Amino acid sequence: MKVKSTLAVGSIALDTLETDEHQQTDILGGSATFFAVAASLFAPVRLVGVVGSDYPEAGWRLFRERNVDVSDVQQVEGRTFRWGGRYSSDFSTRETLFTELGVFESFQPRINPINRQSGIVYLGNIQPSLQLAVCREMAGAPTVISDTMNLWIDRYPQQLQEVLAKTDIFLINDEEAAQLTGHDDLDSAARDLLDAGPATVIIKRGREGALLAAGDSRRHVPIFPDVTVVDPTGAGDSFAGGLVGHLARHGMAELDRAVIVAAATASFTVEGFGLEGLLAATTAGIEQRADKIAGRRD
Numbered sequence: 331m332k333v334k335s336t337l338a339v340g341s342i343a344l345d346t347l348e349t350d351e352h353q354q355t356d357i358l359g360g361s362a363t364f365f366a367v368a369a370s371l372f373a374p375v376r377l378v379g380v381v382g383s384d385y386p387e388a389g390w391r392l393f394r395e396r397n398v399d400v401s402d403v404q405q406v407e408g409r410t411f412r413w414g415g416r417y418s419s420d421f422s423t424r425e426t427l428f429t430e431l432g433v434f435e436s437f438q439p440r441i442n443p444i445n446r447q448s449g450i451v452y453l454g455n456i457q458p459s460l461q462l463a464v465c466r467e468m469a470g471a472p473t474v475i476s477d478t479m480n481l482w483i484d485r486y487p488q489q490l491q492e493v494l495a496k497t498d499i500f501l502i503n504d505e506e507a508a509q510l511t512g513h514d515d516l517d518s519a520a521r522d523l524l525d526a527g528p529a530t531v532i533i534k535r536g537r538e539g540a541l542l543a544a545g546d547s548r549r550h551v552p553i554f555p556d557v558t559v560v561d562p563t564g565a566g567d568s569f570a571g572g573l574v575g576h577l578a579r580h581g582m583a584e585l586d587r588a589v590i591v592a593a594a595t596a597s598f599t600v601e602g603f604g605l606e607g608l609l610a611a612t613t614a615g616i617e618q619r620a621d622k623i624a625g626r627r628d
């Protein structure tokens with residue numbers, strides 16, 4: 331089986347994060363960063379995005395160390411995307427303190443001819459107009475996997491419907507699924523999302539695991555047990571990275587295992603602050619946790 335390359339767009343950010351125990355300012359983050367670090371444990375990743383003149387060398391070094399192709403990441407004059415978030419004591423809720431688009435405000439994605447040929451496109455959390463622009467740039471008919479977030483559902487619901495229509499596998503968390511569809515019950519939300527285009531919808535449910543919905547089939551995927559949560563930031567993006575990385579490496583038929591690998595990947599992310607937990611993960615360590623999750627499900 332030929333391993334596929336994934337082209338990924340999303341935020342490349344400097345995050346300011348607050349939990350009861352820790353607080354840090356301007357640390358490496360962003361949906362594309364968490365995704366790329368996770369997915370590159372399994373298969374090649376090509377990033378599309380933009381950073382400002384203030385983007386630290388540590389970010390470039392991280393992508394180099396993970397063999398992430400950054401030839402389509404532009405660096406322009408201005409400020410890097412910044413996001414601030416604060417968690418409740420039990421991590422069950424998160425408040426966005428600020429979202430500063432910075433250089434993403436006027437970003438026009440450009441994709442080089444080799445990267446346009448990628449077999450998989452991951453449209454990570456960012457303005458839906460940019461997700462659509464990346465789709466338009468692709469050659470051939472790649473598999474499209476996408477994600478979004480409350481801010482974009484609020485601001486651009488119509489464009490999100492266009493993203494959904496182009497999507498093969500759609501990832502979303504439970505609250506956002508309710509916000510987007512108007513349905514609180516998961517099954518109705520999944521049904522509406524499936525009707526909007528994707529063949530598969532994965533609803534992430536935090537501590538409750540995830541729901542994998544395709545056609546009339548519904549499968550529950552539990553989380554990895556006994557994890558001590560330090561900071562949930564990036565859990566969703568690294569879940570996507572594990573999922574897409576596994577599919578790129580083993581093929582699209584491996585969806586069931588890919589969702590389990592996704593849950594195992596996210597379990598590492600939440601164990602550390604910012605990127606620290608995910609950076610400590612290895613491919614073998616993720617597979618071991620995935621085996622344990624699979625054992626809980628059967």
Ligand code: AMP
Binds near residue numbers: 341345563566
């Ligand atoms: P997650 O915890 O998986 O939802 O992802 C958190 C990451 O997403 C952080 O590193 C943020 O920089 C990034 N982020 C937060 N809000 C947005 C947004 N509206 N668009 C794009 N990225 C965002």
